[in-house]
Amino acid sequence: MLQLYNTLTRQKEVFTPITPGVVKMYVCGPTVYNYIHIGNGRSAVAFDTIRRYLEFSGYRVEYVSNFTDVDDKMIKAANAEGITVGELAERYIKAFNEDTAALNVLPATSHPRATEYIDQIIAFVSQLIDNGYAYESAGDVYYRARKFAKYGQLSGQSIDNLEVGASEHITDEEVDKKEDPLDFALWKAAKPDEISWDSPWGAGRPGWHIECSVMSTDQLGPTFDIHAGGQDLQFPHHENEIAQSEAATGQKFVNYWLHNGFVTVGDDNEKMSKSLGNFVTVHDLIQQEDPAVIRFFMASTHYRRPVQFTEANLVEARRQVERLQTTYRNLSYRMQDATSGPDGxxxxxxxxxxxxxxxxxxxxxxxxxALAVIYDLVKYANQYIEQAGVQREPIVAMQVMLKKLVAIFGVELTDQAPVTDEDAQIKALIAERDAARANKDFARSDAIRDQLKAQGIILEDTPQGTRYRKES
Structure with a gap:
């Protein structure tokens, strides 16, 4: 029986989807003004892993993840380059798709973009004004946060503490426009030479929070199963989504809220972020490291816990991926002399x-x-194939299970590694060594073994022939 930790209630709850057998899930996507760093990548990996397990469990998952393709950061970045916001968005949406594909993140069922929803956003804001939850002020439209009785519930903060925090970060111009420091923007009046759309309140563009409310409810309905994202989105973004969505629809917005932990760096476990300048982009990292290792590094930590980005942790992830891949290939190799028959x-x-x-x-x-179970299966499989006689059916069954379980973590096990020039040279030396052994030229045989060992290549002489692996 699947249980989820619901951020809203701060406890584990039995998962019961609205529609039996179907999971409707919305994951906040990136603001596409730059390459994603591995903190952003961690969110994509964490919820892709959860999606994969839900599908493994038999659910059909409607997985929606948006692109925020207009906001202050995008306008600033586009102006700095002398290009349009749309051109900037296209570049980094393409980069996001390429980088997450390298990490074996499955494409979302739908990737809505904020700029595709301007008419729906205007209608949604108008509904909030009609319902008394929003007001226009000098071309801006603000949400009356205090009017929503449950405001602060998701983040677990009192309305008084939120008011103090808001007062410290509000400009004099906003003080003049807002009825209350807590109120947040649903629509922003356009500044000169800024991208904008016509609205009942004048030219402008949507606020960040309203975009996700409109896209998620349009794609998944007024109430859906799971809303997910990074811990940093819990407040104010997700808090505001709840307030504006439920005020507009009169229905519960989301049943289960999931939030992933940060990626941290350094001895003090500082959160990785673009604003702190301590980030590594996925785009750069996948040029330096096997993407399967990066994927496993992030997927092998519980989604709510922080992931510490260190070279030592990447090395350990690399070792485990090689171990899994080697075991799978050892099973395939042993098939050549397996006999037919089951093994109870x-x-x-x-x-x-x-x-x-x-x-x-x-x-x-x-x-x-879950990984402890997989590692035990690896040990069991390796012990099985070391026997003098093995059966084909249990080998196939172990391979099938190992492949299915590891795939949930986004790592695809294959029978053969890609052949490189180095592999061809190694195989040629192994063939020469086999010939030397057959001619009882043990000095040459040992010299080849030592030569390969110096290159980090370990030979394994088995009844089925000589195999090699690279030293971890």
Whole structure:
């Protein structure tokens, strides 16, 4: 029975979708003014992993993730380059798709863009004005936060504390426009030479929060199952989404709120962010490291916990990915002399392993316990294929399960590694060594083994022939 930790209630709850067998899920996407850093990538990976497990569990997932393609940062970046906001958006949406594809993040069912929803946003804001929750002021439209009785519930903050915080960050111009420091913008009046659209309140553009309310409810309905995003979006973004959505529709907005932890850097575990200048982009990192390793590095930590970005943690992720891949290929290699027939012990082991894996992931996606099941399966599989005689059916069954479970973490296991020039040279040396051994030229055989070992290549002599692997 799947249980999720709901940020709104601060407890684990049994997951019951609105429509049996279907999960409607909205994940806040990037503001596309630059390449995403690995903190942004962590959110994409965390919720893609959750999506994959939901699909593994038999659900059909309607997965919506938006692009914010107009806001202050985009206007500033486009002006600095002398291009349009639309041109900037196209560039970085393309980059986002390429970078997340490299991390094996599945494409969303739908990727709505804010600029495609201007008419719906204007209608939504008009509805809030009609309902008494919003007001126009000098071309801007603001939401009356204090009027929404549950404001602050998601972030667990009192209205008084929120008011103090808002008062410290509001400009004199905003003080003159707002009825209350807590009120937030739904529509912003256009400044000279700024991208804008006509509206009942004059030329302008939407506020950030209203965009997600409109896109999510249009795509998934006034109430949907899961809304997800980074912890930094909990307030004010998600808090404001709840307030404006429920005030407009009169219905509960979202049943389960999920928030992922940050990526941290340095000894003091400082949050990675563009504003702090301590970020590494996914675009750059995938040029330096196997994307499967980066994916596993981020997916192998529980989604609500922070991920510490260090070279040591990347090295450990690389070691585990190689271990998983090697085991899968060892199983394939041993198939060549396997005989036909079942093995009841293996069948019983795999049934228990699957049950233990499911129990772990059903507990708010406890990846640490789920990976413990996978690592135990790796050990069991390696012990099985070291036997003198093995059967084909249990080998296939172990491969199938290992591939399915590891795929939930976004790592695809394959029978063969891509062949490189280095591989061809290694195979040529192995063939020469095999010939030397056949001729009892053990000095030459040992010299080749030592030559390859110095290059980090470990040879394994098995009854099925000589194999090699790269030293971890």
């Amino acid at each position: 012990d293996v069948q019983a082991y795999l049934a228990t392993a699957r049950a233990n894996f499911t129990a772990a992931m059903d507990d708010d996606f406890n990846v640490a316990n």
